[in-house]
Amino acid sequence: MTTQSKFEARTVTALVEDRPGVLARIAGLCRRRGLNIASLAVGRSEQPGLSRLTFVLEGPPGVVNQCAAQLERLVNVIDATDITNKNHIWRELALVKVGTTAETRVEVLELSRVFRANVVDIGVDSVTLELTGGREKIDSMITLLDRFGIREVMRTGRVAVLRATLFEGEEDGQFQSSRKWVNGLPHEYHVTPGVSGSV
Amino acid sequence: MGKTLTGGDIACEALLNEGVDIVFGLPGGAILPLYGVLSRYPQLRHVLVRHEQGAAHAADGYARASGKVGVAFATSGPGATNLITGLATAMMDSVPIVAITGQVGRAAIGSDAFQETDITGATLPVTKHNYLVTRVEDVGPTIHEAFHIARTGRPGPVLIDIPKDVMQEEGTYDYERDRQINLPGYQIPTTAPEDQIDAAVKLINESERPVFLAGHGVIISRAFDELRELAEKAQIPVVTTLLGISGFPENHPLHVGFPGMHGEAYASLALDDSDLIIGAGSRFDDRIVGNVNEFATRSKKIHIDIDPAEINKSVEVDVAVIGNLKHVLGQLIPKAERKSRPEWIRHVEQLKIDHPSLHIPETGNLSGQHVVRGLSNVTKGNAIICTGVGQHQMWAAQHYKFTQPNSWLCSGGLGTMGYEVPSAIGAQMAMPEALVWSICGDGGFQMTMMELATAVENRLPVKYAILNNNHLGMITQWQELFYMGDTQADAYTANPDFVKLAEAFGMKGMRIEEIDDVEDAIEEANAHPGPVIVDFVIEKVEHVYPMIPAGGSIKDLMEDTRV
Numbered sequence: 203m204t205t206q207s208k209f210e211a212r213t214v215t216a217l218v219e220d221r222p223g224v225l226a227r228i229a230g231l232c233r234r235r236g237l238n239i240a241s242l243a244v245g246r247s248e249q250p251g252l253s254r255l256t257f258v259l260e261g262p263p264g265v266v267n268q269c270a271a272q273l274e275r276l277v278n279v280i281d282a283t284d285i286t287n288k289n290h291i292w293r294e295l296a297l298v299k300v301g302t303t304a305e306t307r308v309e310v311l312e313l314s315r316v317f318r319a320n321v322v323d324i325g326v327d328s329v330t331l332e333l334t335g336g337r338e339k340i341d342s343m344i345t346l347l348d349r350f351g352i353r354e355v356m357r358t359g360r361v362a363v364l365r366a367t368l369f370e371g372e373e374d375g376q377f378q379s380s381r382k383w384v385n386g387l388p389h390e391y392h393v394t395p396g397v398s399g400s401v
Numbered sequence: 402m403g404k405t406l407t408g409g410d411i412a413c414e415a416l417l418n419e420g421v422d423i424v425f426g427l428p429g430g431a432i433l434p435l436y437g438v439l440s441r442y443p444q445l446r447h448v449l450v451r452h453e454q455g456a457a458h459a460a461d462g463y464a465r466a467s468g469k470v471g472v473a474f475a476t477s478g479p480g481a482t483n484l485i486t487g488l489a490t491a492m493m494d495s496v497p498i499v500a501i502t503g504q505v506g507r508a509a510i511g512s513d514a515f516q517e518t519d520i521t522g523a524t525l526p527v528t529k530h531n532y533l534v535t536r537v538e539d540v541g542p543t544i545h546e547a548f549h550i551a552r553t554g555r556p557g558p559v560l561i562d563i564p565k566d567v568m569q570e571e572g573t574y575d576y577e578r579d580r581q582i583n584l585p586g587y588q589i590p591t592t593a594p595e596d597q598i599d600a601a602v603k604l605i606n607e608s609e610r611p612v613f614l615a616g617h618g619v620i621i622s623r624a625f626d627e628l629r630e631l632a633e634k635a636q637i638p639v640v641t642t643l644l645g646i647s648g649f650p651e652n653h654p655l656h657v658g659f660p661g662m663h664g665e666a667y668a669s670l671a672l673d674d675s676d677l678i679i680g681a682g683s684r685f686d687d688r689i690v691g692n693v694n695e696f697a698t699r700s701k702k703i704h705i706d707i708d709p710a711e712i713n714k715s716v717e718v719d720v721a722v723i724g725n726l727k728h729v730l731g732q733l734i735p736k737a738e739r740k741s742r743p744e745w746i747r748h749v750e751q752l753k754i755d756h757p758s759l760h761i762p763e764t765g766n767l768s769g770q771h772v773v774r775g776l777s778n779v780t781k782g783n784a785i786i787c788t789g790v791g792q793h794q795m796w797a798a799q800h801y802k803f804t805q806p807n808s809w810l811c812s813g814g815l816g817t818m819g820y821e822v823p824s825a826i827g828a829q830m831a832m833p834e835a836l837v838w839s840i841c842g843d844g845g846f847q848m849t850m851m852e853l854a855t856a857v858e859n860r861l862p863v864k865y866a867i868l869n870n871n872h873l874g875m876i877t878q879w880q881e882l883f884y885m886g887d888t889q890a891d892a893y894t895a896n897p898d899f900v901k902l903a904e905a906f907g908m909k910g911m912r913i914e915e916i917d918d919v920e921d922a923i924e925e926a927n928a929h930p931g932p933v934i935v936d937f938v939i940e941k942v943e944h945v946y947p948m949i950p951a952g953g954s955i956k957d958l959m960e961d962t963r964v
Contacts, residue, residue, distance in 0.1 A: 219586065223521070223533075230525045264713075271710040277530045277550060280586035 209260040211240060213292065213362055214270055216282040220246060220253040224278045228255070231272055237261035241294075241359030252280065256292070256361045285362060288375035292362035296340045297322070299330045301351035310350055317343045328353055403575030408537045408568040409438040412501065413445055415544035418576050421472050422446060423463060423830055425456040429476025430516060432503025434568035436474075448830065448859060451851040453480050455823035457487020457558075458849070460498045462827025465810045466785060466835075468623070470497045470551050471827060477503045478516030481562070482523065486817060488558045489527040493814025494644060495621060497556035499547050506566040507535060521562050529557030535564070537572030541579035549582050554589045555708040556621060590707050592732060593724030600720045601679075601703045602736040605635060608677035608701075610745045612657070613639040614689070617813070618682015618707065618726045619648030625806045627730035628681065629653070634734065636742045638749045640668045642683045643798055647809040651782065651802045657749060658758070661689035663795040666756035666947040666960055671749050672697050673955045680704040682726040685716040686814070687951075695954035705729050758947050759799055762963040766940045767916050769793055769868040773800035775919035776838055776866065779927065784808065784836040787825040789845035790816035792874035795945045797840045819848030822865070826852060829861045836864070836927060843869040843896055853906045856932045864926045865934045870941050871896055878944045903934035912936045 218224050225244065232239055240258040247254040259269050273282035298319075302310050307329065314321060314331045317339065323330035333343055337360070344355060364375030406414065412435055416424070425448045428436045439447055450456040453475040460471030471491075475484050481502040491498045505514040521533045530550050532543050540563065547559040605611060619628050619641075625648060632639050632655050639649045640657045643664075649656055658665035660672050672678060672689075678700045683689075685704070690696045693716060702718040704711070705726055712721040722729055761770040773796045776784065782804035788794040788811040803809055810828055812820035825839035846867050856863050868874075876891040903910025909929050913922045913936070926933040946961035 217586075226522070227525060234526055268710060268714060271712070274586075274588075275708065275710050277584060277587050 208262060209238070210263045210266050211258055211260045212266050212269060212284050212286045213256065213258050213290070213360065214273070214282060214284050215362055216255045216257075216273055217247060217249075217280040218253050218255060219278040219280070220251050221278065224253075227276050227278060228273065231276065232259060232269070235261065235265050235269070235272060237266055237269060243359035243361045256359065258360055285364060285375060289365045290362050290375055291365060292336070292360045293334050294337060294340055294358055294360050295332065295334045296344070296355060296357045297330055297332055298344060298347060298355050299323075299328050299353040300347050301327060301353055302329050303327065306350050310347065313343070313346055319343065403573035403578065405571055406574050407434070407438065407571055408540045408563065409435040410441070411537070411540040411572065411574040412544060412563065412568065413438055413442040414574055414576070415541045415579070416472065417442060417444060418580070419545065419548045420469065423448060424472045424474055425450055425459040425463070425827065426474025427451075427453050427456060427476070427480060428474070429478075429480045429503065431477035431505055431565045432474060432480070432501075432568075434565055435501070435503065435563070447474075448826075448855065450823065450855050452849070453483035454486050454819070455826075455849055455852040455855065457484045457498065457500065458490065458817075458820050458823035459827035459830070459852070459855070460500070461487060461491045461496050461820075462787060462810055462824030463831045464491075464496050464498055464827070465824075466807070466828035467831035468807075469831070470499055470548055473498060473500045475500065475502050476516065477505055477520070478518045480516075481518055481520040484560075485524060485527060488524055488560065490812050490815045490817045490820060491558040492527045492529065494812065495556050495617060496558065497551040498558040499544070499551050500558060500560045502560060502562045503568070504533065504562045504564040507564045508566075510564065520560065524560050527558070528560050529555075531560040531562070533562045534567055537567050537570040540567065540572070541574045541576070542581075545580045546582055546584065550584075550587065554587070590724045592728045593705075593722045597720065597722045597724075598729070598732045598736065601705070601722050602733060604677055604701055604703055604720055605637075605679065605733070606738045609742065610675045610700075610748070611635070611637045611677040611679060612671050612675040613637050614642060614660070614672065614678050614680045614683050614685075615639055615645045615648050616642040616681065616683025617644035617648075618705075619645055620807050622682065622707075622725050622727040623807075624682070624727040624730050625649070627727055627734065631730050631734050631737060635737045635740050636746060637679065638671060638746065640671055642686065642689060643811070644813040645683060646798055647803040647805065647807055650804050652804055657753075659798060661686075661691070662949050662951065663799070663945050663947065664689075665758040665799065666958055667749070667752035667758060669947075669949065669955055669958065670752050670756065672700070674748065674752070675700045678702045680706070680718070681730070682706065684711045684714070687715065690715055691949055691957075692952055692954045695956065756947075756960065758960065760961070762961060764940065767914060767919070767937060768940045768943050769796040769870075769937075770800050771916050771919055772866060772868055772937045772939065773797050773840065775923055776840070777801045779920050779923040780836060780838070784838045785810065785828050785832060787811065787821045787828060787837065787839040789818045789821040789842060790875075791818065791842045791845065792878065792943075792945050793840050793842040793845075793868040795875075796868070818842070818845035821845055822849040823852045823855070825863045825865070826856050826859070826861055829856075829863050830859070837862075838864045838866060841865055841867045842874065843867055843871060843893060843899075844873045847893075847896075850902070853903075853908060853932070853934075857907045861932060862930060863932050865932070867899055867934065867936050868939050869896065869899065869936050870939050870943070872941065874943070875945070877942060881942075881944070882948075883950065899934055899936035909933045910936065912938065914938045
């Protein structure tokens, strides 16, 4: 869509109360502000009664940049962080059911080895593969499997965490050009924001 | 220790513990268990409205005038949906309301039962927060939490939906236990971090042409004295937003008026000529900003707001200060340098002379401006003024010289026609000794005029001034200016006789058609002990000027060519 081309994507993580209606409030807020939820992953967090969400939101830059602040206005949202420009790791998981014959099965299994995918189910005429990784890796595998006949693809949304810091005086996910090791050794370390997990 | 009570009793006890003395509402089947126990709580005065929208607006008017939380009751289904306009009005203008709605019994929820509506779903976008209470022991804690959310931080409306059987069931209520608030995700900003204050102070001290854009936050946080002190110390002219009106005395030499679409031209020009705009509890609304790319391009911007989500929402700012405005201004005062800025002050004074935006074109006929000017003169700027939206609102904002803090109640953000009738009732309830004038358009008045019965029933001496031009005046104006004069659906050709209407309601009614009679009529209305309608028959097609069209900039300013 032409309007989508002007959209910007942001990766946002949020800690929210684990109770009915919270996701509806979040989804409603996104809808009101004209944001598309490109992916969403929700699960219970390490803290009882709280869930952690990772979503990828798409929208006009001026609006989508505000999404974390808007989310924090919701009473049930404990914390929301736009981690797009922070140093973070993210993964998706895909379950791909591929049609196989006696002739193609070996080739499918060989591909799965290359992608380090797990075979989680096998039947007379299909194999189901489980793959984790970045979006590009999953896209590539799906593209390569396409000619065997994909029966079903189920992908989770992105899940993300900030990278732990190795340096003193920093918060997790922070980028800095000049850093000091935690053990006190001086160290010059350069990193460009947005390298890992850029959309 | 806790008492065992029905859910309805718990609700009433919790309301009393929150300091509630007046509730605006209208009963229906699902909320009858709550009304059934009201007689046990005579301290809780229930004001029966004629339509639930009136309950929400009256609670809103009560809240704005008193600074307390306004409370509205409604039943399930249509009762609850009728509240929505009032909730949305309060949401846009950050007004604390708690609405309690009855809901069908728990077993019937989701079954399309009689008078069932998913009101928590329907009001998600127009409330600060809402609740569906499904256990009787949650009634007390939920009400206390709702009041906490409604009145703290950026205030707003909160709705509590209570199923009928929850109100009938018995549970325990213990105020000391149930008042404990546990909201880990809810922050209430107070003072701002020192680095933000220092960044703001630096810009203020370096600025040669600073101007305040003082919004509703001044009134909500009661920062009148702090705003005045800082403005005087650093000699910063004060432009108030539409909702910021009455946040700064209009007879003060540093007062500049309100800017934007129908604001005084000199206020818009002062913003445009400034080198620093200090947005204080204002959200840089589109009616002020217009075209974002052309808004005050030569100025830096400081934005002081209690809501971090407002920062950079419409206008990119140089310094953001997150905190309660009263506290933040208190932090800024000692650090801001005492300055005189004579050139800038003279420049702003000259703008007022060169752009006399408040001149009334004299056609010999009575106009809305004459009426407001008359009201302002007779009441000496001391009345509480309520308006809805449209030409009457703009004339009121322009021509009434507010001298009392927090004396201006209008539907700013949502622009709700009809707000003026019930909100005046709520304001009069909150301020029984005050003189409350509701300035109405004939269109908005007819949307909620059934609430006149509420005013009469409760012996409220509210004065209604209808600026009656038999038109949806602002619609006429827009159609004439922007739709090539093709006026459609803008004329009311069969308005009722408002004097007879007043008499039918048991009120005093007057009709005024001449400029010279305006002030006498106002005096007479003020002297009357009960509610009054004055039907001011005004010029049919009169435009509100100055005007900056929607999405325009200061370059598009239209001033009245007749003056």
